[in-house]
Amino acid sequence: MNRSFVLRNPSILVFLALLAFFTLAVTALSEGFGVALISTSFVKTLGKTLCLALVAVAMDLVWGYCGILSLGHFAFFGLGGYMIGMWLMYERTRGIVEASLAEAPIPPTPQEVVDAIGNQIFGVVGSSEFPLVWAFADSLVLQLLLVVILPGLLALVFGWLAFRSRVTGVYLSILTQAMTLALSLYLFQNDSGLRGNNGLSGLQNLPGLDAVPQAVVSIWFLWASALALGLGYLLAAWLVSGKFGSVVRGIRDNEARVRFLGYSVESYKLVIFTLTAMIAGIAGALYYPQAGIINPAEIAPIASIYLAVWVAIGGRGRLYGAVIGAVFVSLVSTWFTGGQAPDVNLGFYTVKWVDWWLIVLGLSFVLVTLFAPKGIGGLFDLIAARRGPDRHGDDLGPDQGSLREKEAVE
Amino acid sequence: MSIRSRIVALPACLLLGLTLVCAALVPAPGQAQDTAAGPIQSVLQAHRALIEKSSRKTVGEAIDAITGSGLPQAQSVLESWQAKEMWQRETDGYFFRGREIDRDTVQLYDFDSGADLGPVPDDDLKQLKPNSGVRGLIGAALVRFQLTDPDPEKRRAALDAIARDAEASHLDAIAASIAGETDAAIKAAKERTLRLLTIRFSDVENERLAAIRSFKGDLGVDARAALNPLLATKVLFSPEPPVGNIAHQVSPGGAELSVAEAHAMMVTAGATPALPGAAERKATLIAHIDGGKVGGVPIGQLDTQAARDRAYAALAEAGVVAPFTPGQTEADAVASGRFWAVYDEPSAAITDAAAETLAAISTTVGVNQALDLTLDALSLASIYFLAAIGLAITFGVMGVINMAHGEFIMMGAYTGYVIQQIVPDYTLSILLAIPVAFAVTFAAGVAMERLVIRWLYHRPLETLLATFGISIALQQLAKNIFGTQARPLTAPAWLDGAWALNDVVGISYIRIAIFVLALVFLAIYLWIMNRTRLGLETRAVTQNPKMAGSMGINPDRVNMLTFGLGSGIAGIAGVAIGLFAKVTSELGQDYIVQSFMTVVVGGVGNVWGTLAGATLIGFLQKGIEWLNPSNTLAAQTYMIIFIIIFIQFRPRGIIALKGRAAGD
Amino acid sequence: MTELKGQLLEVSGVSVTFDGFRAINNLSFSIGPAEMRAIIGPNGAGKTTFMDIVTGKTRPDEGHVLWGEKSINLIGMNEARIAQAGIGRKFQRPTVFEDQSVYDNLLMAVKNARGPFSVLLYRPSFKDRGRVEQLASEIGLAEEIHRKSGELSHGQKQWLEIGMLLAQEPRLLLVDEPAAGMTLAEREQTTDILVEAAKTRAVVVVEHDMEFVRRLNCKVTVLHEGSVLAEGSLDHVTANQQVIDVYLGR
Structure with a gap:
């Protein structure tokens, strides 16, 4: 079954081949497994970029295909990171605590170990008790399940409330933004149980694997991220290829028509919203161990808007566009804001890219929206020279915000 | 004159008498120009040592003496002192009001007569520089004079000073100043302050009760500040209701009394043996490690609380430590005790009235x-x-x-x-x-x-x-x-x-x-x-x-x-x-x-x-x-x-x- | 209403108010299982609102909308449920999914399980593909089946939409101004498609164009100010003085 759909979409094979080649090339050039041409920190940056590409694929599903401009998907990304971070931090702290307690004259009781871990973790927020949300922090399996379940559950409840009351368009965008803001403000509190604005840290250290150098761990995570991206891409491509994809795109272009065809638009939106939230959760769970730290600022509404920016610049409504956008913009951003870009001396003023990059990004985003709504992915259409009917750029459906004919050509 | 003012006036008279006696006993040494010390100078000389080396702790007596002298010059003396305008002649220790003309010359005035003594070189003079604590005390004492000052601003400032730092003696001063008050607003403020001071300092229960009740529904922070201390309680452990103004019985574990505090009280009273906590017992166990074992339990096995309790019980049985029942908690121990919250204020009528008034205030608030x-x-x-x-x-x-x-x-x-x-x-x-x-x-x-x-x-x-x-x-x-x-x-x-x-x-x-x-x-x-x-x-x-x-x-x-x-x-x-x-x-x-x-x-x-x-x-x-x-x-x-x-x-x-x- | 039995759709005593304006006023209407009906009326007569109520888009303030042999109350059901129950609706403007092919459009409409998970696992069966091809030829789009529907002419889009309605296999078709903007030849074909459809199901056509209505040759209901003004053959209603006043007078 899959074979037929892969064959029908040759871009999938191209993408997977490129991804595999990229992963192998980075491995061969890395410090951990190869000739050490690429620093470990850059391997981590590349691994993180793959995770961002995965969440961008999710964003493209929900926005580019289903027409829901969610400004809250980074909330799910962050939640995934928090869930895995809890286990990493708990287990690592336990290793440290047990090592130090082993030198005590009598062996510690389990309760003493837990208390000491609590002291270590929550000392910064003036507490030592384990909050309820940490109930499963000692179990990797349960926390891994939570990586998927918690974002999924939040998306399910939020989506059910929002779609049921037929909130659409910009209202929905604002509501999703409010959801992210609410979550990040909640996590900023010290008594949220997740260390307030300190967030979770030291996540780059895998418990029990202290002997393995970061150079090796970074490659492991690169592989895992590449695998997740590959699988996520396949899943997304499969979703949008068949009749399900037809219905979902139908919802984007004309929600009412789909409804009068007898499809329950709300359930489809809910499925897409929840599923993409889960994918975002997985992406986050792979991202933050590579970043090493997660705090509520990561979930701030602006992050989710950037996600939309990547997808828009890459080209929405096509999965590889989302990947290109995320990879391109985040790597270029890293380059400019990391101080690697050379300053431009204009004689009367020196342009420091650290200061000016955001302005360039903001304005280029405006330009892309105005002049290249198909984004970078649109270049592929020029190569393929496939032109759609010229309808002078009208909307494809009567609904506001629906896809324009100009952009609809696959 | 009310009973209240008489009570306060009595010690003042005593003091005055005492200082006069003192002044007579101490001869002024080396009097040059001045024939004899005037009455206020005598008071000052009597407390010369305290005034010279004034500190917040000791100077009170001297200030009381000046205020209590009843002399009309007392206010100007205190004002000069507070404003660092009091100078002392080193030869005889006499005090004067002085104003510095230039670096070497001081214009001196006599306190008693107010006479201008002319510019005097400051070789023989020493300026008194009371620290801020002492100046505060002088200010408090001055208040009673300022309450009747002709300048309404000064009277208002005096009331503010009382509000900040009231003392029992002000009660009398305010009461006395109300009758002569002409400004209606200041009069109202004085009456309000009087009621507040009555609550705090009066000895007459009926007056206090009336004052307390008069604040029903009052929104002033000062009213609550005066009333709340009346309801201050302390918690006592006692099997029988203790003597005193009992507020209510307290059960441990609430905001008023934690279980640990309650237990500590009972231990202090000897009502229950001390109950070493888990950490304490652990320390004891460590102290009694004996050849890889504690109380017969191998150290390696002490990684559960149950095993530790067993080891500690064994130590207790051996008489090494005080008897110990595993599983007994502080909560069990305090369950048998009775605890009482007792008002610091002895009069039940006062506390009842204060509680009632505060309840009324809190509704309005x-x-x-x-x-x-x-x-x-x-x-x-x-x-x-x-x-x-x-x-x-x-x-x-x-x-x-x-x-x-x-x-x-x-x-x-x-x-x-x-x-x-x-x-x-x-x-x-x-x-x-x-x-x-x-x-x-x-x-x-x-x-x-x-x-x-x-x-x-x-x-x-x-x-x-x-x-x-x-x-x-x-x-x-x-x-x-x-x-x-x-x-x-x-x-x-x-x-x-x-x-x-x-x-x-x-x-x-x-x-x-x-x-x-x-x-x-x-x-x-x-x-x-x-x-x-x-x-x-x-x-x-x-x-x-x-x-x-x-x-x-x-x-x-x-x-x-x-x-x-x-x-x-x-x-x-x-x-x-x-x-x-x-x-x-x-x-x-x-x-x-x-x-x-x-x-x-x-x-x-x-x-x-x-x-x-x-x-x-x-x-x-x-x-x-x-x-x-x-x-x-x-x-x-x-x-x-x-x-x-x-x-x-x-x-x-x-x-x-x-x-x-x-x-x- | 005396003839309750044998009716497919039964609308009785329905009223709806928008901001004080009574768009539908105590409207009663019924249609049998295999019947063609034309609804005419001046602008603002409540034709579109009537369709909105039947398809669940607008909830009336009072009244009943009963459906089928079991007399299910449609009020309170959502659009998708009503569509699944067997009511198809065609909008005034042709609304097809323009970035998808004719085939995809029709396949989406073919009667099958509508739940997200069954759709996810759905693969077109031989029978479904045959059905799509048959429908395409019925609406005269057999040649265009793999073209994007956005590339079709206006009339072809109208037919595609009607074809999608037929693919749903509804028992009642609500068609809003199907002939608007069509050439004469296209109109004739549209009439044929609708007349053919009405042989096996109920069809309600809302139309302004009297010529088109005459060609449908069916019972006509005249709406005015949210309620039924007259009902009968076209000749009968056009002879009605009230109808003439409403259309010509004022």
């Missing part, structure tokens, strides 16, 4: 706090309204979502800041800033509409993202120009301070000004929309752009002007917000989500909806903050959750357009 909260909420609502009304125009009327709206607010605030750099007069600069901010953001809005938004009409999601791009660019630009630190936008002096209705209800003038500004904006908006050509054209274009176009209205121009108007109002809102918030490049971000919420909750396309939305959100936020005052972050979280749920029931907002006109 509650009502007033609700009023205060309403004012706060109203002020917050007007801020949200100001921030949102521009958005209501662009988003509500034109269907254009402007993520850069927050940055327009920021631009307005920075415009105000720049103008204050140029025009130093705060009143003038604020008055100037309002039109200039409007002009600047109007221009920015028009530019944005011309360059970006008009290409994206009917594409709201695209508009959202494009304006977001502008928003991050503007924010960064502001950061590059003004830096990341907050810039001040100072309100003119006449907006400083607050309008206080009483001790509970108050609101700052800035907030009142913002409230008024919000009302003005509402009026202007209604006027523009309903009474002007632009409003008519805007409404026409909103409802049917094609039809409006065919009737000779230029929709491009209307859209441009409407957008400019919405942005300009955001600029003015920025000036207003900048007056009380810090002006940073992130100023707009703090308001943008709330502004969107206001518009969405209120209902799109209707200014009354925006008003209702702002009111709802303002009141809601204050209400939640009141329920959970320590945590404003949580308040915002709960508010957003509430709004998400609210949208369930009214998806189109509070004031919704119905039917086909509302579109789909």
Whole structure:
């Protein structure tokens, strides 16, 4: 079954081949497994970029295909990171605590170990008790399940409330933004149980694997991220290829028509919203161990808007566009804001890219929206020279915000 | 004279007598010009040592002596002393009032006669410089003189001084000064202070009771400050009800008495053996490690609490430590004890009256706090309204979502800041800033509409993202120009301070000004929309752009002007917000989500909806903050959750357009 | 209403108010299982609102909408449920999914399980493909089946939409101004498609164009100010003085 759909979409094979080649090339050039041409920190940056590409694929599903401009998907990304971070931090702290307690004259009781871990973790927020949300922090399996379940559950409840009351368009965008803001403000509190604005840290250290150098761990995570991206891409491509994809795109272009065809638009939106939230959760769970730290600022509404920016610049409504956008913009951003870009001396003023990059990004985003709504992915259409009917750029459906004919050509 | 004043007067007479005796006994050594010490000089000489080496702890006696002398000069002596104008002649130790003429000469006056002793070289003189503690004590003593001072300001200052630092002796002084008081307001204040002092210092129960009851429903903080100490209790452990004014019986584990405190009390009283805690027992076990075992249990097995308890019990059995029952907790131990809260105040009548009065006060305070909260909420609502009304125009009327709206607010605030750099007069600069901010953001809005938004009409999601791009660019630009630190936008002096209705209800003038500004904006908006050509054209274009176009209205121009108007109002809102918030490049971000919420909750396309939305959100936020005052972050979280749920029931907002006109 | 039995759709005493304006006023209407009906009326007579109520888009303030042999109350059901129950609706403007092919459009409409998960696992069966091809030829789009529907002419889009309705296998078709903007030849074909459809199901056509209505040759209901003004053959209603006043007078 899959074979037929892969064959029908040759871009999938191209993408997977490129991804595999990229992963192998980075491995061969890395410090951990190869000739050490690429620093470990850059391997981590590349691994993180793959995770961002995965969440961008999710964003493209929900926005580019289903027409829901969610400004809250980074909330799910962050939640995934928090869930895995809890286990990493708990287990690592336990290793440290047990090592130090082993030198005590009598062996510690389990309760003493837990208390000491609590002291270590929550000392910064003036507490030592384990909050309820940490109930499963000692179990990797349960926390891994939570990586998927918690974002999924939040998306399910939020989506059910929002779609049921037929909130659409910009209202929905604002509501999703409010959801992210609410979550990040909640996590900023010290008594949220997740260390307030300190967030979770030291996540780059895998418990029990202290002997393995970061150079090796970074490659492991690169592989895992590449695998997740590959699988996520396949899943997304499969979703949008068949009749399900037809219905979902139908919802984007004309929600009412789909409804009068007898499809329950709300359930489809809910499925897409929840599923993409889960994918975002997985992406986050792979991202933050590579970043090493997660705090509520990561979930701030602006992050989710950037996600939309990547997808828009890459080209929405096509999965590889989302990947290109995320990879391109985040790597270029890293380059400019990391101080690697050379300053431009204009004689009367020196342009420091650290200061000016955001302005360039903001304005280029405006330009892309105005002049290249198909984004970078649109270049592929020029190569393929496939032109759609010229309808002078009208909307494809009567609904506001629906896809324009100009952009609809696959 | 009342009994009270007689009681106080008695020791004063005694003191006076004593000092006179002292003065007679101590001969003034080496008197040169002065024949004999005058009465006040005698008092001073009697306490010469204390005055010379004055310290807060010891000087009280000397001050009491001066005040108690009943001499008319006492006030001027104390005033001179306090003002560091008292000099001492080193040869005979006499004190004088002196004023330094130049570095070497001092103009001296005699305390008793007030006679001018002429300029004197300061070789033989020493200035007394009491420290601030001593000056405070002198001030307290001076109060009784100042209460009858002819200058009303001084009398008022004296009352303030008493309010800050009252003592028993003031009671008498105030009571005596009331009769001669001519100023009605000061008289009322004196009577109030008298009642407060009566509560604290009087010995006559009936007078105290009357004073306590007189404060029923009084909102003054001073009243509560005087009443609350009367109800101070301490908790005692006692099997039988203890002697004294018992408030109630206390059960351990509450806010009044923790289990650990209760247990400690019982242990101190010997009612129960000390119960070593887990950590303590662990230390004991470690201390008794004996050949890899403790109490017969191998160390390796001590990794559970049960095993440790077994080992400790074994130690106890062996008599090494005090007997120990595993599993017994402090809570079990204190269950048998009885604890009592006993008032420090011995009279039950007084405590009852105080409790009753405080209850009455707290009802009144509650009502007033609700009023205060309403004012706060109203002020917050007007801020949200100001921030949102521009958005209501662009988003509500034109269907254009402007993520850069927050940055327009920021631009307005920075415009105000720049103008204050140029025009130093705060009143003038604020008055100037309002039109200039409007002009600047109007221009920015028009530019944005011309360059970006008009290409994206009917594409709201695209508009959202494009304006977001502008928003991050503007924010960064502001950061590059003004830096990341907050810039001040100072309100003119006449907006400083607050309008206080009483001790509970108050609101700052800035907030009142913002409230008024919000009302003005509402009026202007209604006027523009309903009474002007632009409003008519805007409404026409909103409802049917094609039809409006065919009737000779230029929709491009209307859209441009409407957008400019919405942005300009955001600029003015920025000036207003900048007056009380810090002006940073992130100023707009703090308001943008709330502004969107206001518009969405209120209902799109209707200014009354925006008003209702702002009111709802303002009141809601204050209400939640009141329920959970320590945590404003949580308040915002709960508010957003509430709004998400609210949208369930009214998806189109509070004031919704119905039917086909509302579109789909 | 006396003839309750044998009716497919039974609308009785329905009223709806928008901001004080009564769009539908105590409207009663019924249609049998295999019947063609034309609804005419001036602008603002409530034709579109009537369709909105039947299809669940607008909820009336009062009244009943009963459906089928079991007399299910449609009020309170959502659009998708009503569509699944067997009511198809065609909008005034042709609304097809323009970035998808004719084949995809029709396949989406073919009667099958509508739940997200069954759709996710759905693969077109031989029978479904045959059905799509048959429908395409019925609406005269057999040649265009793999073209994007956005590339079709206006009339072809109208037919595609009707074809999608037929693919749903509804028992009642609500068609809003199908002939608007069509050439004469296209109109004739549209009439044929609708007449053919009415042989096996109920069809309600809302139309302004009297010529088109005459060609449908069916019972006509005249709506005015939200309620039924007259009902009968076209000749009968056009002879009605009230109808003439409403259309010509004022």
